[in-house]
Amino acid sequence: MSEEIKKFKITIDGQTTEVAPGTSILNAARQIGGKSVPPAMCYYSKLENSGGRCRTCLVEVSKGSDADPRPMPKLVASCRTNVMDGMEVKNLTSEKTQEARKAVTEFLLLNHPLDCPICDQAGECHLQDLGYEHGVENTRTEFERNTYDADDLGPNIKLNMNRCILCARCVLVAGQLTNQREHGILFRGDHAEISTYLNKALDNDFIGNVIDVCPVGALTDRTARFASRVWFTKPVDATCKCEKCSGKAVLWMKGDEIVRVTARKDQYGEVEDFICNECRFEKKDAKFWNIEGPRHISRHSVISLNHYMKSDEMEVQKLENETAKEISNKDNLE
Template structure:
């Protein structure tokens, strides 16, 4: 019989989980789920070598392990740090982490253009979500933003380098999915940019996947640009028998009415592609007759795409009590103790029918 692996116990935000050796803190946190999982802009579990570049997943290690319970002196990137048995990690319960993450978001937005109203990525942009949850109310940057000229990448993909945050996901995707990568990072420092030499076209059969892995609006689909907003579309799961090796033909069709506006790969709850798809499925098959429809896509209720989309709705996992180690959240004010109108013995949620003045008067 094969020897069973010894599981390691790690506590993240007062919640303990058991994982296999070699698991990163980020993956352990994702196993818990909810707000305990740190955000990630460069890490991609489907791509080897990613992570450690954006620093949005920084966490505080309060205890290294059972054998060595000393805390780590600095915040660490959870995507690049493996768990140890008995490790204690703080994410949303650490003021240092919150402050550092706010600083990272501020840095990412220094050169990023605030053109969300005209960006095709709006509504499904990870940087939008990150800045909303961890961004500062204003900017302290007073200089001109870094800009680049538009770069032609062929008939299907548009590159807006000005929006790029240099996560390198597209480079790893092209390197690991295609036979010959023709684009990469040119120059150094604040002059670094994603580009190709002599404006070569990206025409590999799987190169369209760099659109799906891009967390911002730097790489967009030319066949979909400026045609519609994602929150007006209805995502539907579909599949077809695809002859391309490596493509399972499992996609998401984005409908408005009876028209398919775009085709994308299916994504999991962390926004990562489940199965890579070929260019033929993505760009050329935009008729319902080309596909076998499976049903509406399950959309997170936190996404603007979910408006009017009520398929598979489930109550989100509540981790607040676990994060607070079993303690109930403090009430800033008990309305019954200060109000001269409400009656403490009346539970408004249990009133049958509409509430009347007699339900509130304390005579």
């Protein structure tokens, strides 16, 4: 009989859970759930060696462990720091963490253009959410921003390098999911950019997944560009018969028209099942799909608003609104 593995206890923003040894602080926070989960722009649980690049998941470790209760001297990247038994972490409750996240957001927006009104990712962009939560009104930099021409990486994928934050997710997914990777990060420092090798195009069967893993609007679907704003479409779960992939996808529909097809994602924006190029780019007719029902988007982005809410969720929302109104009236009377 094998010995039971001792779990480590960790407390994040006053909430305690037990996790297996080797679990990162970020995944421990995701196990707890709620607003104590740090944002992550580069970490992807399904991709090996991801994380540690964007620094948006920085947290304060106020207690290292039961064996060594000293706090860690600096903020740590929660996606790259493993849990120790008895560790205590501050995320929302740490002023240092919030200030650091604000500074990191400012750096991510250093060369990123504010072109949300024309970007296809607007409404489901992680950087857009981060900018609204931690961004500043004006930039403190005076030098000229890096600019690049838009590039076609094959027949179905468009690269707007201006928007790229060099999270390397697309490079990792191409290297780990497909048989051959034809692009990567070229040059170094502030000259680094995503590009293909000479005279190459991204055209293998699963390369379309680089669009889904991109947290910003750097990689977009050429078959759906500028077709509709995301909040004007309705996401529905659908399946099809496919020999290459699971055939499980999300159809973004405008009336009876399928505007685009994406893989299904969890609440942290990570793909549940990668889909092939045929399902993504070629099956734009409803006759290919068996529609299961509406897709509930749990993220706080605009695409989750006023779409589909279960009756119990509507009741909870109604109670929260009534409570907030009562508190406001009470404050006014006092």
